[in-house]
Amino acid sequence: MTAIPAAPVIEHHRVPLGIGESAPRLSWKITGAQPGWVQSAYEIEVSRTCGVENYHVASDEQVLVPWPGQALSSRERATLRVRVFDAEQTPSAWSEATVLEAGLLEAAEWIAQPVGGTWEEDPASDDRRGALVRREFEVGDGLVMARLYASAHGLYEAEINGRRVGDDAMSPGWTVYPKHLRYYTYDVTEHLRAGVNAVGAWLGEGWYRGRLGWRGGFRNLYGSDLSFLGQLELTYDDGRRDVIATDHSWQAAPSPILRSNIYDGEDYDAREELTGWSEPGCRGSGWTPVSVRERDPATLRAPLGPPVRCTQELTPIEVVETPSGHQVLDFGQNFTGRVRIRVQGPAGAVVTLRTAEVLQDGEIYTRPLRDARSTDRYILAGRSTGEEWEPRFTFHGFRYVEVDGWPGDLHAAIAAGDIVGRVYHTDLQRIGWFECSDPLVNQLHDNIVWGMRGNFLDIPTDCPQRDERVGWTGDIQVFAPTASFLYDVCGMLAGWLQDVEREQLPDGTVPWYVPVIPARQRWTPLRPGAAWGDVATFTPLTLHERFGDSGILDRQFESARRWVDLLDRLAGEDHLWDTGFQLGDWLDPAAPPQDPADAQTDRYLVATAYFAASARNVAVMARILGREEAAHYSALAEAVRLAFVGKYVRPDGRMASDAQTAYALALRFNLLPQEQRAAAGRRLAELVRESGNRIATGFVGTPLVSDALTDTGEIEVAYDLLLERECPSWLYQVLQGATTVWERWDSMLPDGTVNPGSMTSFNHYALGAVADWMHRVVAGLASAEPGYRRVRFAPRPGGGLTSARAEHESPYGRVAIDWRIEGEELVVCTEVPVGVTAVLELPGAPGIELRHGRAEHRVAWTSGGVPAATRAGSLPSADPAAH
Structure with missing residues (x-):
């Protein structure tokens, strides 16, 4: 059998349509090669409108190789094939072809303007009704291709001739809107027909205008409008191009979505639907000229990763009759998404869906949601043929749904498939799997996977259910190695890291979460924080290690360097970062419920350890990139290491904080002299045994402690820690019925009641970072x-x-x-x-x-x-x- 290359992959795109790279890198996999076969060269064939070009390169590289020819122009399509050569220069067969297409690469290509309804611009109102926007247009004979380039202030779903465009959700997602608004490209050729056609869009608040933040949150943070930005381009067989772009010629009407909000859910009145609104010939008194807004086209960028989609459907496993007389659906799995219903009943009847992660005393327990209403309401139109509905512009984290007002038998509706849970997250490709002989450990791993799925919704969030759902930088910093094994997150996280740099302050401060909520100065001032800000140096290296992408290091080097330079200034001549606010070993199980930062390990020990590690990371990045700064940051890392040892390591080898996280940091970040490592490992093992093998680490120590034990010959203690069943432990959660990883080790107390802390989520991925150790060491x-x-x-x-x-x-x-x-x-x-x-x-x-x-x-x-x-x-x- 001869070597067979697969069709080339373009950058990290699953479907390379509307890409934003003018010179994308290429990768391919090879199968079928005989033992001993090696690639000595490759040839890339690029077919473009200007002809076919072949490029022969003597190289054994096959991952992210440089684009071989002239850069792509906007809208340009190219077809690529690859073949490879063995040591004797014998070529393989050509691979299957990959067709790629560039998006709009230059700001000047955009003529579309954001448009929306005139009635919803009052920023003083919290319940402004969203709009539908539409326009009719003519399609001539000879159409060969049609593309819709779309974005929004808020969220959108587009339709053409009564048919949904795409299958993405919550688009265009949450980015640093003033500097970066994502747009998506859709092939809509098959949506169109010769003659009169219509295009339109639904609009929702999303992150742009809807409520964000806890303690009540804030509205209108990025703007007070909801606007669709669309550019429909029609290409004909004679080469001409017609463009139908959002402008003053569009019309708007109030949407049947009465209210939509990420935290609170969606209210929909089917009686207010405008039949055929996205089809030609729609008429009615409700349509008015749109309001035209502004958007700098230089901020519009194509995505680096896939969009959010529905990836799975779940059926309820039980109807729970509660003591108060309510009916609650149990989906058997905590997940992130929405409920789709098919229902028949009288006009004006209201079906209410109220979600929660857990039950307490037989009822849905909503206190952990804090101020998130997490409720959807559907008002029936009364159609005799029945009605189908799913919220468009919200998502919930839940396992249980309390259903009120269902016009009929709920059990029969479930049996008929009329109530379905739809799982939503960024549509990442699954690439990693693990299994072992212990079913409880397997369930833990499944919980980690589900926790990741629930929290990778456009950005890497902290939780999907309460009034928060923001991109905490520390959480993904510790979880990125696990995430990178389980799913192809490289494109998604590469794009998010660019937003990290966009939000980074001029002095180098990396925010606690990205994107930053613009009103944060009123309750969460931006300030440097160890482990969280260090996402700038850790996560690019993780992506490089797991996906071989040095381009990420190149793009993020300045961000990483500026972060470490800030720490150098803060630490001063003694190289100890021992001032300022720190979260430390967040959610150490010994910390009080209302003070999660009060950990056993000195928070400044944590800060200085991370300073040393980040300086070393920047040195590594510089060496990989061939930059001269490598020597400076290596010397800085060593100076901080020595300062750490002098301050936090006693002469007998014990740490100043005699706690598991302190030893784990010192060992895994290679801060100790070689002669003290064994003693530190023994002391760490003693601490684990003294705790009864129960967890004694928070967000910082948990990803490190198992490896620290393994590295120092205490592998059985690491297994004891993994397999412990008493609280706090990983398997305690499993035995309590968890189907995702919790925020706190004891989010559910042994008596079945919920932890009284105000931060008590049942779907946080950070403590699931142990899966990386399971992959590397157990398997x-x-x-x-x-x-x-x-x-x-x-x-x-x-x-x-x-x-x-x-x-x-x-x-x-x-x-x-x-x-x-x-x-x-x-x-x-x-x-x-x-x-x-x-x-x-x-x-x-x-x-x-x-x-x-x-x-x-x-x-x-x-x-x-x-x-x-x-x-x-x-x-x-x-x-x-x-x-």
Whole structure:
């Protein structure tokens, strides 16, 4: 079998339509190669309107290789194929083709203006009704292509001739609106017909104008208007282009959406619907000229990642009859999304859907939602054929839905599929999986996945249910390694990191959350914070490590450098960051419910440790990029390390804060002298045992403690920590019925009541960062070079587990490991894709080099888990060079 390259992937786009890169990088995977095959060169064929060009490059690279030809122009389409050459310069067959299309790359290409209703501009009103906007237009003969470029102040859904355009939701998402407004490109050729056509859009408040922030929040933070910005371009076979853009010629009418808000839900009156409003010939007294607003076209940018979509539908598993007489649907899973209903009843009847994550005393418990109403209301039109409805411009985090006013039997409606939970999040590609012999650990991993899905909705949020849902930088900083294994987050997070830099203050301060809520100066002033601001240096390196994208490092280097330079100024000559407000080891389980920052570990120890780590990260970034600043930041990192040891490490090797997080930071950030590491590891293990193997770390320590134990030879203690069942622990949550990861270790108390703290979410991903350790250590699959160009297989069985497996769809292809204990042998099966080398490190055995292929390896393993002599064998498809 010969090597076969797959169709090229364009940057990190799943569908390269309307991309914003004029010279996009290309990647491909190779399958079918014989053992020992290596790529020595590649050839890219680019077909454009100006002709076909071929580019031959002598290189073994196949991930994010440079665009080979002239840069793309706006709207330009190109078709690409690739073939690869072996060591003897024998070419493979050509890959399947990839068609890409550029979006509007220059501000001058935009002629559209934002338009909306005139009645909803009063910023003093909190309940302004949104608008529908529309326009009719002619399509001539010979149409070959039509594209709609769309965005909004607020949220939009477009329609053409009565048909929905696209399947995305909550578009254009939440960005730093004054500097960055995302637009999406839609192929609408099949929506159109010769003659009269109509285009229109629904509008909703979203993050732009709707209520944001806790303690009541604020409205009109980015503007007081709701406006659609659309540019429909028609291309004909004779080369001419007609443009139908939003301007004064459009019309507006009040929407049947009476009110919509992310926190509070949506109210919809079906009696107010305008039949055929997005079809030709719609008439009525409700239509008035639009109000035309302004938008700097230089702020319009194509997305780097996929949009939000519905990715799954759930059916209720039970109807709970509550003590107060309500009916509550249990979907069996805490998730983020909306409920779709099909209903038939009299005009004016109201169906109310009220959501919650948990029950208490048999009723939905809404206190953790704080000021979020989280309620949708549908007023029936009374159609004899029935009605179908789903909210458009809101989302909820929930497992339970209290249903009031249902005109009929709720059980029968569920059986008929008339009530469905629709799961929404950024439509990321799943690329990582894990499983082991312990079903509770598997449930924990499932909870981590569901928690990520619920919180990756356009931005990496902290929670999807209460009056918050913002992009806390510390949460994603600790969770990015786990996220990057489970899903292809590179495009999404690369775009979000650009907004981090846009929000960064001139002095280098990185906000606690991005985008920043503009009214934050009234209750959350921007100030530097360790672990949160360090997202600027940690997350770009994580994405580079996992996806092999050095371009992210190049784009984010100045942001990272400015953050560390700020810390250098704050610390001063003694290199200790020991002043200012800090969140520290946030939500340490020993902290009081109403003071989550009051952790066992000194918050300034945390700050100085992160200062040292971030300085080192900037040095690493500089070395990768070939920048001369590497030496400066390496020296700074060493100076901070020495200051940390002098301040926080006692002569006997104990930390000034004798707490788990302190030792985890010192060990994982390599702050201790080599001769003190073993003692620190022993003390960390002692602290874990003294706590009864219960968790004693918060957001900062939790992602580090398991690795710190593993690195210092305390692997069984790390397993004890993972497998503990008493509160606080990961499995305590599982045994309490959790289906996502909680914000607090004890969000639900052992007696079944909810923690009294005001921050008590049942869907936060930060404490699920342990999954990265599970992937790398329990299963034993880790990247050893950026993009998994080299893989380290190093499973560390323990804790009584008898098997584990992990697989990851790397930029080069599928990497997998599957181990099991069979009698007195540890059997390990590995899979390595073409273009990747690997090392297999089994307990008690020498390292084995692997190349692409599948292989099986065995080592002797006693009942106590102690490795003995080793031997290796291979499956028929394995590369002989592996042994």
